[in-house]
Amino acid sequence: MRRPIAVNSPLEILRSPSLSDLSWLVHGFSTRPGGHSTCYGGRSLNLGFTPQDARDNVERNRAIFLRSLGAADDDGKSWPLVQMKQIHSAITHRVNAAPREVLTGDGLITNAPGLLLAVKTADCTPILVVDVKRRVVGVFHAGWRGTAPRVVEKGIGEMRRQFGSLPRDLRAVIGPSIRSCCYSVGAEVQAEFESQFTYAADLFEEVFDANALHVRYPLLFLNQRAPGHGDLGPEIHLDLVKANRRQMEDAGVREQNISVVDGCTACDRARFFSHRAEFGKTGRMMAVIGIRPE
Numbered sequence: 001m002r003r004p005i006a007v008n009s010p011l012e013i014l015r016s017p018s019l020s021d022l023s024w025l026v027h028g029f030s031t032r033p034g035g036h037s038t039c040y041g042g043r044s045l046n047l048g049f050t051p052q053d054a055r056d057n058v059e060r061n062r063a064i065f066l067r068s069l070g071a072a073d074d075d076g077k078s079w080p081l082v083q084m085k086q087i088h089s090a091i092t093h094r095v096n097a098a099p100r101e102v103l104t105g106d107g108l109i110t111n112a113p114g115l116l117l118a119v120k121t122a123d124c125t126p127i128l129v130v131d132v133k134r135r136v137v138g139v140f141h142a143g144w145r146g147t148a149p150r151v152v153e154k155g156i157g158e159m160r161r162q163f164g165s166l167p168r169d170l171r172a173v174i175g176p177s178i179r180s181c182c183y184s185v186g187a188e189v190q191a192e193f194e195s196q197f198t199y200a201a202d203l204f205e206e207v208f209d210a211n212a213l214h215v216r217y218p219l220l221f222l223n224q225r226a227p228g229h230g231d232l233g234p235e236i237h238l239d240l241v242k243a244n245r246r247q248m249e250d251a252g253v254r255e256q257n258i259s260v261v262d263g264c265t266a267c268d269r270a271r272f273f274s275h276r277a278e279f280g281k282t283g284r285m286m287a288v289i290g291i292r293p294e
Helices: 055-069 153-164 187-196 239-251
Strands: 023-028 033-037 092-094 107-110 116-121 126-131 135-141 172-176 204-207 235-238 259-262 285-291
Touching: 023 055, 023 126, 033 055, 092 153, 107 116, 107 153, 116 126, 116 135, 126 153, 126 235, 126 239, 126 285, 135 153, 153 172, 153 239, 172 239, 187 235, 239 259
Parallel strands: 092 107, 172 259
Antiparallel strands: 023 285, 107 135, 116 285, 126 135, 126 172, 204 235
16 A cells, blocks of 8 residues: 655655775765655655756755755865766766766766765666776666666776776665556667667566556556547556666676665655656656765
């Protein structure tokens, strides 16, 4: 059963135990509760400049999020927050300082301390990658349109090319996203993956479920057959976690060095924003990573 949206809940940041022993690293996945935004039910930590929210609310939310992460200097000034205009691509940028112009793409990598790399999500898969030997970090935004052209696999390739990162030294964390239980897709998505991956059949399953998305949100699936609903048959569900895990393994990351932070954004709107479950009118979370200055 879906839990109600949290009201007046404290701020919650999710972190991975697999990265907790790295004292030089800052990382975290934001969640919905807390913050100053009220347009999405209760008080929420919307970190994206969305049409429904006031810019001042988002800026205040970002400030408390960065303070809670510990991403600030000795004077309490927050580190520069490096983001992109995300376009569902396989484009990764290396950054050495806060960019003067807006970057366009879906991956960021750096070895520069004092920068906080971030991607925004509301169903898409956020991924953090850390080179524990060379102190290189990366963050990637992987919806299906970014996963199909291998954003994280190519991003790891850029870490190797730009910094000499070796796959055996990498640790990766997949954050909360829409899971296969809720992620129904069309046949065209399945065909796209089948054209790109020999293992595509392992990423999809047919689901007959009385609680499937077309039952919970019938208006999304109305058609012209009387009395308004046709025989939809089974849904095709895509597992983006499995897809991106496979790409990282193909890039050489050891299976035991890939971890997953639990949470389905569509199932649990008490903790997460979901673009699909909220029909596009929702906030944005952030996945962030950075290197502490020495």
